[in-house]
Amino acid sequence: MVLYMTDIVIIGGGPAGISAALTAAQRGKTSVIITSAPEDSLLWKAEKIDNYPGLPGITGKDLIAALTKHAEGVGVKFVRGKALSIIPMGNRFGVSVGMDFVDCGAVILATGVARGKAFPGEKEFLGAGVSYCATCDGMLYREKNIAVIGLSAEAPEEAEFLRSIGCNVEYFDGKRAKKYEIKGAERVESLTADGESYPVEGVFILRAGVAPDTLLPGLETDKGHIRADAEMATNIPGVFAAG
Template structure:
């Protein structure tokens, strides 16, 4: 079992990780590829102390090199859901499961706006995990909505399992999608049906489907961990980066403005140290 699981491999997550690692805790960071972060894509950063004019790419690379020298373990994968087990937590990371004593959420800004019908049909034809639920739709017709190339692996997997797969990318350039997948460039508007999903309504057409998979670069925080208190679309924390859930901390952009690297690093440090203190007090 992990001592600390950190969700997000950006500045806040890496800062939390190295501060917990240096205190001899069993830590693992879970995150998407580094080049998908907002900070990485920044052309120039002038307000990070001691690194005037640095590019986002070089700044993140320096953070990663630091983490590697500290032997901080980083697991590349999308955290789909976190389950409260009553004193500990279990993470579902691309259908791999990890147990942990504490959690630090450093998952950045996530788009919490749901598609019409998404919440209503969750578990009734709507899924956020193709590898988890894809086999349930063997021989059926499904659609997958993806907001980044991260979703392409999922849609390719579904094409091996399902009779027919529609892919609705909400980003511009498609990289690697199997030829048997039908790609449709249109805006998703609603998921409809009676007791289960029957149709995906797009801006210019309707698709008869048995299931709709929604694969976002990061799962919306409100779906990620049940019972987490939010405030103004951000995770509500106190000065110690504590959330309303015991043993759960948050740091970085997910806690709200200002969206600055320096703020993320500072909050990550605090969250990491507070998680260590919690573990020591409950040893």
């Protein structure tokens, strides 16, 4: 486990998160950007961007690379992985990313558009068989049957990790099934995928992000969007939104 301390944690390394980090650096603040793989940013898929001043015709990939290099050049630290939870701790926050933890004075949520709704059973069994983090919870499922629903660029690698520690993995990439339902009593007992039932004790749902109000319970949202005022402040003091 690694512990970092910084003034500001920015969740999301797309254009909004990187702009926030550059502005923070200009104002003498340190920041850590926690972000999933660059392929998970919407921008990665843009073939040609003609409305970014000074860089006509650049591809999304090249723009992300240029933005990342700029931020690293002014001392912004990148932590690759998925932010799983934000824990208020008096006048500071703790942000967990895999097994690591970042302590900070303020948080900027620059997580982009959250795609996809929670699957039936996902919220009910979170912590009772449903997990978002292979490295955090994998050891609990050694020699057990689990399902992995892989919806991010790094999901196949995380599924391999689970196999390597002895989990019996049934892997579902984004295309293998259209409908999922997680069923059980006190804990997960099965996953139904397009009507077919798989007896499993755990279901790892590996998306690039986490819904904002799951990341930080109590955060006000409106139809999945974070509510912010004209200063980009959310209803939780010290937590801001961008993008």
